[in-house]
Amino acid sequence: MRSFIIVFLLFISTILLLPLSLSQVDDRECPASAACELPFEVSELTNTMPDFAQLGFDEESISIPASGSTIVIGSEEDLFILSEQQIIVTMGEPGEDLLFRGIVPGRRINQLELPRPDVGETLFIELTMLEVTADQLERAGFPADNPIFAGINARENVDSVENCISLQNSIEELRKDIQDRNKQIEDLRNQPGGFQNRTVQSMMARLQNDNDRDNQVLPTMEAQFEILQCTRVPRDEQQRPEARPTGVESSFQKAFLIIVGEDSPSDFIPNYMLENNNLHIEKNTNLELALLEPTDGYRLLSGSFGTIEYPSVVSPGSEFIIRYNNTIQDFDPSGESIDFVLETTRKLRIYSQTEDLNLSIEKNGTIASTTLTLPDTQTGYFEITIPEIGESENGDSPLQYGLHFFHVHSNFAGIGTLDTYLPVYVAPSSDYNLVAYSLSSEEDLRLNLAEYVPESPELFITGKSNGVTTFIHSQIIDIPIAVLSISDNIGPITNYQIEIEGDFTTSYFDGKTYVLGNSNSDTFSISSLKVFNFEVSNFNILDNSERDKTYSNKLGFPHDLLIIIDVNTIDISVLDEFEQPYIDGQIIVEKGNEEYTADLLEIPRLKLPNGDYKITHVVNDEIKSERDMTISSSGLIQFTIQTLLLEDQILTIAIIIESVLIAFFSIRILSKYFRG
Structure with missing residues (x-):
């Protein structure tokens, strides 16, 4: 029965058959600086x-x-909390005094009064629940006039009872603090030379100030205790349910709460590192970074079902718009659907053990969900309500600022198997596009410069502790990156070497050169450009996005640049005596002191500037062909090679003559045979 209840509850909070863990998001780990070790065993x-x-x-x-x-x-x-029957609820830190205790009536939703941590603090709270009746409490030794016991018969007074106990404990703790400080002051006064020691005098003054402050608060709290007509409850009657007499604890259950306090954002100075086509922004492991570009755009998810457009940034309390476009010819999506579940990276863990079932689940919390039923028409629009921060839309976790994922799932015959995660960032405003992000467990944020060159990005920084966002902060940052691509009138050129004037970090990947400056105010110039090892002196520099915009050879950051050169496209081939392609050896192209060498089998289409060249075909260090020529236009350069030796040539001629004679005499014999 219990296994059915748990499975049913999980079904309510998630979409049926959806995986329970988010594969792209790794498990959260507490930062080393935080005291996040869980003070309990799973059992x-x-x-x-x-x-x-x-x-x-x-x-x-x-x-x-x-x-x-x-x-x-x-x-x-x-x-x-919601229970079928009335329960006693106790919350306290493991091994510490009681923080809260009261009676929760059954069949009614009640809000738990949680302790609120200070800034940067994390509380680990045991939530104990005890299902009881009035008779059970009386048998357990509670006097009928006990204010907690009375709360069962007068539920309207439950809140007052809880306030009385909390107020009583606060008064007692305040009195104890005052007594402890008085003793410390007395000890300091009795120290030899204490009145002449400025440090001792400062400590005594501070302790006395704290006592004066508490002495002003104490009468007000005592007056409130009288106004509420509270009755003092002895400490031994405020113990947790598990300490109660036998007969009650048989209905005891426990959960564990991790309450994370807010944190204050600190200054973040980006530290960049360039590797191939990736720009790295280093960070601490308790931070989550995201690069957002101010724009209003949609991302695409394409498949056998067509195309889905969705925003990558949403704001609390808004509508998430999904656009569907049936781009597949002869595809009829009638009756098929796709599930969308908004998931947080905050984990929910459930451990359960009964006689019939051992259950251990760790899943990402769900915030909102919808089912997109594909329309019969070519296009369709669908909405998902995004709740406010701290709230949920029929899910099991609250919305928070920072990175989330839309889990997209379907298994219909026409759509096919669809199981993917779309990153979605929750920000105060949705007028952005998510460019790049890093999880808090990662060491840095990686931006793929081959896909995107940032111009005016904003860096969003969120603090993370146990998956909870502790703060959010944004700042406009400069990313001094220039991307250089080389091309002629035919297309891109990837075989080149470029030298930059200035002390900058550069990298090359997949035909593009990346330059990392120190700031956006830096400038650089191209001091040398070689294509296939040959110097190119004349080139034009264009903006890769706006080709009608040109630049002089004094360039800044950030830029995505296209360098146009005027070169000749040269193809080289070698044929043998039978006009068949010959692939052995190397081709050496020389121009003064410049040289390019390539295997004949793998020689690419060459891009050569105008000039006088010497082209040589070499096989096993032996020159087979050689040609001096002036290249001023594109074309084909062809060499012929003799592959047969003299003996081979004589033998070949003899075989050919022999074949001719045999054919001649065969024809003579056959003609006589048929005439006879």
Whole structure:
């Protein structure tokens, strides 16, 4: 029965048959600087009975099994609980004093009063639940006039009871703090020479100031205790349910909460590194980076179903628009659909053990979902409601700023198997396009410069702890990158060497040269350009995006540049005596002190500037053909090689003569035979 309940609840929070983990997103790890070691063993979170309560971040989405779950919560997020029967709820740090305790009525959604961590703090809270009746509490030793016990029969007073206990504990802790400081002040006064020691005097003044502050607060809290008509509850009656007498703890279950506090953004100075066609921005592992370009555009997802257009950046409380276009001829999508699930990288963990089932699940939280039923028409528009920050749209996790993924899934015959993840960034404004991103577990952000050369990007920085966004900050950054491509009037040229004047980092990959400057105010020039090892003195520099825009040889950042050169396209081939292609040896092209050598079998189409050249065909260090020529136009240069030796030539001639004679006499004999 329990296994059915858990599977059913998971089905409510996700789309049927969708994988439970996001393959492109690696597991989150706590930064080394944070105290994120979980102070519990997995076995301590397992439960051995059907769940009697569920949790959720939204009153409309109560779907997380309370028992055996590990839930990560942001400092400003709410958590709700729903149980069939009334339960006692206790929350406290492992091994520490009680933080909260009260009675939750059954069949009603109740908001849990969570402790709120300070800035940069992470709280690890055990949530214990005890399903009880009034008779069970009375048998367990609770007096009928105990204010907590009374709350069962007067549910409207439950909140007051909880406030009384919290207020009582705060008053007692405040009094204890004042007593401890008074003792410290007395000890400092009794130190020899204490009145002459400025450090001691400063410490005493600070302690006295703290006491004065608390002494001003204490009367107000005591007055509130009287106004609420609170009754003091002894500490030994505030213990957790697992410490209660036998007979009650049989209905005990436990979950674990990780409550992450906000953090303050610090200055981020980008440190760039160039490798092949990738630009790396180094970062700490507790940060998530994203490059966003201010623009209003859509990305494409194409397949056997047609094309889906979607925005890569969304804002809270907006509508996510999906456009569908049936671009496949004779494809009828009637009755077929595609599931879209918005997932967060924050993990939800569930461990459960019963007599019949051992269950261990770690999945990405779901925020919103929809099913895109493909229209009969060529085009269609679909919407997904994006909730506000901290809320969910029928999911099991709240929306937060930062990187998310749309899990796209379908398994219909016409559409085919579709199972992919689309990165989507949640920002305060949706007027952006996601260019590149890095997960918090990665060491850097990598930007593929072959696909995109940034012009005016904004770097969004989010702090991450246990998958929770602790802050978001954006800044406009300069990325001093120039991309150089070489071409003639026919097409791109990849065999070239280029030298840049200036102290800049350069790299070459797949026909393009990348130059990394120190800032956007830097300039550089092309000091040398060789194509196939031959110097090219004249060239034009164009903007690769706007070909009518030209530049002088003093270039800045960022730029995507196209260098047009005027060269001759030369093909070289070698034939033997039988006019068959000959592929052995090498071709050596020389022009003064410049030289290009290539195997005849692999020689490419050459791009040569005007000039006087010497072209040689060499086989096994022996010159077979050689030619001096002036090249001023494109064309074919052809060599002929003698592949047969003199003896081979004589033998070949003899064989040919013999064949002719045999054919002649054969014809004579056959003609006589037929005439006779």
